[in-house]
Amino acid sequence: MAAPKKSVAKESGQEKAGSPPEFTKEQELKALRDMLLIRRFEEKAGQLYGMGAIGGFCHLYIGQEAVVVGMQMALKPGDEVITGYRDHGHMLACDMEARGVMAELTGRRGGYSRGKGGSMHMFSKEKHFYGGHGIVGAQVSLGTGLAFANRYRGNDNVSVTYFGDGAANQGQVYESFNMAELWKLPVIYVIENNRYAMGTSVSRASAQQDFSKRGASFNIPGKQVDGMDVRAVKAAADEAVAWCRGGNGPMILEMQTYRYRGHSMSDPAKYRTREEVEKVRHDQDPIEQVRNRLLAAGASEQDLKAIDAEVREIVNEAADFAQHDPEPDPAELYTDIYR
């Protein structure tokens, strides 16, 4: 496996690649805070998993934070978000409460699904987060259906449908692409290319490794985006949102990103080298990029530490809640099957 490129920003179109538009200080601070929240949350989830407080599968988002945070900065209330099983970051970015997410991970009654969904299956109608889906690729058709509902109702909401480089090889993805373009549905397909579908690298699984071209035969425009740079993500998201709200149909954004942790907690880590992971962490970490820019622009260590402290408090409180909240009432076994 080749070492990751230093800068992965590359557009599949004719536009000249360059530095993305600068953020304002407020935007940088917001991005830093939101990405830090995800990272600290996921680190804590990893700890709790190790302690046996979280069971089953637990897929951490560490390394990929810029994708969901940058996308979210381009959305408005009402836009829907749907993703696969690596979903904790998406929920936090959608402003769902950390304690509710963590309590679902520990299977407690205060969890978003009252303890019945777990890590891969959480939802918030209020925050327009439609899951959290455990079947690889299923969310792509579902997210297309959310866009269908927007079109049916004639509103201007956009469905942001996330999936990975692995899911991009599922058949229903292309069935969905076809219908989305045919019916001009407002859906942004965000392909989070973290280079590995479980333990299989993109080069071992994908005949077309440029995922921005995966919609080409349906005439869906696509872009490759440096998914480690939150500004690049935000800029691409702005463009895609405008395209979709303008009634032009779907758009594909390939986010070139990287996950630092294993696929799940039981990852043997035999499919890539330690050096590869370390190099991305060192050279491209999305949080360090923002921190360094803020410091260069004159922010004080003190300011940044305050953000750190705030985030740690949220995460610690969530972990505390998630470990002390009672398990679901046994009567919950038979609720929520029909309504």
Add this chain to the structure above:
Amino acid sequence: MPIQVLMPALSPTMEKGNLAKWLKKEGETIKSGDVIAEIETDKATMEVEATDEGTLGKILIPEGTADVAVNTPIATILADGESAADLAKAPAAPVPQPKAAEAAPAEAKAEAPQPAAKAPAAPATEPLPDPEIPAGTEMVTQTIREALRDAMAEEMRRDGDVFIMGEEVAEYQGAYKVTQGLLQEFGARRVIDTPITEHGFAGVGVGAAMAGLKPIVEFMTFNFAMQAIDQIINSAAKTLYMSGGQMGCSIVFRGPNGAAARVAAQHSQDYAAWYSQIPGLKVIAPYSAADYKGLLKAAIRDPNPVIFLENEVLYGHTGEVPKLADFVVPIGKARIARAGKDVTIVSWAMGMSYALKAADELAKEGIEAEVVDLRTIRPMDTETIINSVKKTGRAVTVEEGWQQSGVGSEVAARIMEHAFDYLDAPVARVSGKDVPMPYAANLEKLALPSVAEVVAAAKAVSYR
């Protein structure tokens, strides 16, 4: 010798059709491939092409004739050198095949099978009045196809969030003409032709339902829904539970299920047992025209995912449907279709046709069978079954599906659990045979249950 032109079948299940128009006159020269006539059913018109050359000798069935049976001679063609005087030599009409055996088998998608118009259908037994229908209600006679269309149209008028999507539901007017006229009334926004992409459009439908719309997803047949079954089960059925009650899914998956006629193994499977196993789904499999209508309306209104299993053979059958502004049959209630005291026959959907005919046969031998039409497979109306078995002490289940882990097995287990002490004999199951559906007419008949098998089972449990 003059050649006879026979009434052709438009589909595997067509039994009769109308001779709409003659395009050639007597005495006209005919070349192979010439269109000589038009025939029609209530869902389709088709041109009859000559397969022989010669002169149109005599038209035997005038245009405008309705209900001409398949294989009836409709004209004779004189070969070169023959004259009208030779007409008498034409062979006698061949014996009609039992099941339109000469019909071309339906192509899966390009040529959807087109069932017969208004085929004679009324079961030999008059069903008991339905308690859901107020006494004195005026009844109208319509085909099950029309009953389904009316149910959808009424619900679409009532609720703007209801829409239908599927293959050929709009411009083609439905592969089986079930959606006839819906595009004209509701427009392309609400009557949506999809590409042939079951997995994808099932997922799109579920996503739209999660967003609060109420889709009706038509599968051209449930055989094709196997491509979509992950979305039906993992997404539609389980999400309410996995979301702690936040995100439901009001959606109907409907289409023909089970054996049609001569379409072989991949197009002839009964999925009632498969879907009935899934908590979170409701599964409906009606038999009568009134139930088709009233239960489809209930399914569309239900806030849960509903599997609505239809039967292609029944589409053209007629029945009595109450003329009410809003006729809805509750989900989860079985119906006593025929009262009796000696043996309980539990069935549903197409199985009811065997059950009711068997009850007629049994009555001739002095055995009064009580026939329970389950109508809904999940949730199952155990109470009605058990009450009947407590009365009769004997039970037979009848289904076209396979026996292992079948719905009949579930019925038998419930009877054992709840009425063991009332049973005078073990429950008998009559079902489809444990084989993929064969194509050959004789083998297909053997693979399906028969009235004789139901009669034999009922007599066996009655020790007669």
